[in-house]
Amino acid sequence: MNSEIFSLSERLVSSSYVRQGLQARRGHEQLIRLLLQQGKCPEEGWSESTIELFLNELAVMDSNNFLGNCGVGEREGRVASALVARRHYRLIHGIGRSGDIAAVQPKAAGSSLLNKITNSVVLDVLKFTGVRSVSSCFVVPMATGMSLTLCFLTLRHRRPGARYILWPRIDQKSCFKSMLTAGFEPVVIENVLEGDELRTNLEEVQRKIEELGAQNILCVHSTTSCFAPRVPDRLEELAVLCASMIFPI
Template sequence: MLDLNFTGLIPSNMEKRGELTLKDNLAIIEEIFNQRKIPKEGLDDDKIKLLLKILSLMDTDKDPKVIQIGEREARIASKIQNELVGGFCHGIGRSGNLIDAQPKAPGASIMYALTNKILESFLKNLGLKVNAIATPVATGMSLALCLSAARKKYHSNVVIYPYASHKSPIKATSFIGMRMRLVETKLYGDAVRVDVSDIEDAIKKEIKENNNPCVLSTLTFFPPRESDDIVEISKICEEFSIPHIINGAYAIQNNFYIDKLKKAFKHRVDAVVSSSDKNLFTPIGGGIIYSRDREFLREVSLCYPGRACATPVVNILVSLLSLGMNKYLDLMKKQKESKKLLDDLLNELAKKKEEKVLNVKNPISSCITTKKDPVDVAAKLYNLRITGPRGIRKNDKFGTCYLGEYPYDYIVVNSAIGVKNEDIMQVVEKLEKVL
């Protein structure tokens, strides 16, 4: 595409040397477009900026001869706004479909299609052979899009929700005007979870009442609430031919969750929603929806009203290109090591303070009991400049996801992807001082 004539400006040997360097730098960007896969090694910021600049120059608002007379012409007040959106001021999608190409934004449309291709290759490298789209909205609204698609394609009118005290799914259901049927949790030792047979009973009752239910299960959540048995739920949904949507907010970062997803995808899973900020180190505002059913993903995109801001999608593309596959796999390995360190240190602390670490299966978060007011403990940690830990009282039904009184007050401490071992050691050290 570029036809640059440098002849006669500098000595020919220097010209050839410069062209060689330029060619190799541009070859990296060319490879991204040709391969449409996540690179093994991440790209530096300058190359990512160049890639975005090339694409954004294709949009009509960058046309030096354009005559703009529409009501929506990507007019902006400040260059800062152009920088914040990665140059894609026209946004992505059309009024009828999020993933449709936008006539005024060929560059942004290519950027979005490329992002989805790279996202699919990323998930495939993690063992998930799925179709995927990046969404310009976070987890809750992405779930709303999926539920809306289930209502449109399968006439679903009731969401069966194995209770997890996550406001986003509850609000997503209310937002699109569907009724939610909660399936109550039960206590199994220290762990809180929902019995699969109770989910099946709820499905049967709704069908008997001539309703069309779908199931919204939870894969990732804070302990003591354990993951729903998404494999068994997917089998039940397959048996009753009803949609199954999984809230996997931070499922991509750990093989514990990925393995569950791989098994569930053998049965009925219409879509999984994950967060871009929790998994891919983006600013908050983007989501990832993935499925083996390409048609269902298209229904999801059709449920988005209007055009969308390109920024959340640009952020996902930038993260994927910047990290590269090798670095992400290394971060996953370090996250697993950090969780082990956290558990070891909390067990030592529990012995000193005559507390206990709750026996709950969770590869990201851990809980330690406290005889003090857990909310007060969490507040003190916050004042010590520690963000993340949660203090939950045993009578806080919303916090424990247990419809009854939980046996313990406790503190939740996380070791999500990107955490450093020194941060883990410091938080436990300060936790010891306030317990």
Template sequence: MIFMNFSNFIPEHMERRGKIVLEENLRIIERVLEQRSVPEEGIKEELIELLLTKLSLMDTDKDPRAIRIGEREARVWSKLQERSVFYFNHGVGRSGNLIDPQPKAPGASIMYKLTNQLLTSFLKKLGLKVKAFATPVATGLSLSLCLSALRRKYGIREVIYPFAGHKSPIKAISLAGLRMRLVETKIFGDTVKAPVEDIEKAIKKDRCAVLSTLTFFPPREEDLVEIAKLCEEEGVPHIVNGAYAIQNNFYLDKLKKALKYRVDAIVSSTDKNLFTPIGGGIIYSKDEKFLKEISLSYPGRASANPIVNTLISLLAIGFKRYKELMKEQKESKELLDKLLTELAEEKNEKLLEVKNPIASAITTKKDPIELAGKLYNLRVTGPRGVRKDDKFGTSYLGVYKYNYIVINASIGVRRDDIYKVVEKLREVI
């Protein structure tokens, strides 16, 4: 990487031995830069820190001889602030394009490009033949970037939205300056779905797009592959909200099938899938040109922080460990279903029969909102109580059959927590 002269400090044989260790460690970083693929084995944090430090030292605000007279020169008051963005003070992107190199930030530009290449390789290893880039905003705003790109490219005016009970996509549609046409859901057994034939009726071939959803709270499901087929047949653009789709093969398999038809872009969250702090997204697509169009939707530069967090996760976890985490998540969900089934039989309740690889739902004769509150006071975070007449919360524009509590078993959950949450639920249900 950078030559350093250690001559005549210590005996030559010791110097040689030390260089072997140094070169071996530096080689790990060099391999990442050469291969530009997510590593199989996770990398030690001190080496990730070394890589990020070296890249940040390339930015012009680190030049000790620079004459900085612009209005935006990365003048940062506190070292705490600098550390919060890993010294990438200039951020990423340019005013015209989020993923364009930034002249004042060569190091940050390399860091961002590397992150996107690692993301693409990561998704490819998971079986998705797509290109990807990390966004400095979470799922809702990332969806808005995609919809804004569709508006420019195709002149769309309206978004067909099969109702999903998620507020951020609705706000994303509004932020993109588009009208929303809601497709109401219906009950099929325990499942709530928006019928594909109703989506077809809502489609106007001229200037509309579909925003579908892949990942839900129970009892909602969606026929993603059928929607992708419909969009291809009708020539209608199609964006998929796959907030936590990457962590489970059930969702990945649906994406693979849908990508054979019309899917313009998919959005996922970094915090839900890659263990980052909240604030980052992933946008991926078969169409690299459309990804470029999406990047043009972002106004101005962006903070490097969410991008750095994505890169750190990819390097620190490694692909092999991520696959193990996916396996553990599947096992945790199976354990959750087993324990909730036993609890349902014990309390004369029911585990809802819904195809969801992340979350489960159990009925309750008590007020589910009060139960969720009691669980919160018992230091349980995450359960979601939904009343059957809550039109938004049930993802059904009417009255559902049951009150219920949703429990998640997403990636990273501990088996011990699965046992504990069911025990706490047993106390209050």
């Protein structure tokens, strides 16, 4: 609803009440305006009503939701189930174009805008967490294994002679499969028991680097998410070690 519609509403409802509604609406719009203007993660989380308002506004920008539209093209967004459509806020068409996932889709301006703002917000979060050197990113719907595989394949371009990945052991199959799928040989580093916790064996990591040669190691594949008695890896110590050997963690 825009200002003109609110003005017309005053013919039916008291103008003072309509103005209250207009002010409430502008409160939501101000949050959306700041998000689009700054492209940064809001300092305070949005209410569900603001999120739903934004998503519904974006959805009506996609061609599959145009009034009177009949999508018959080979790449038109269509959905048979109203339940599925509601679950996805009718953002049906998708993003990207001609093999470029970052490209704007002409038939889905709303979905493309959501994609762009999502990437911008995630980039802001990455920088906030300390990754200052990152200049761009994009969000794709992939789980642990495939995401790690793509990371390893990207690192291969930086270290084409590397064969091994040092892996402080964590009993999670996707982590292990991702290294094999990318064509590398995992070198399992058994953890050490400290009290009632399993911790990173830094001495063994150092020994394997010396044994295999730093030039033959792609990276150290570490983790911060695990189940007891395993605890998060000693990331700071591993980072210092990797930096001294000039390969990634």
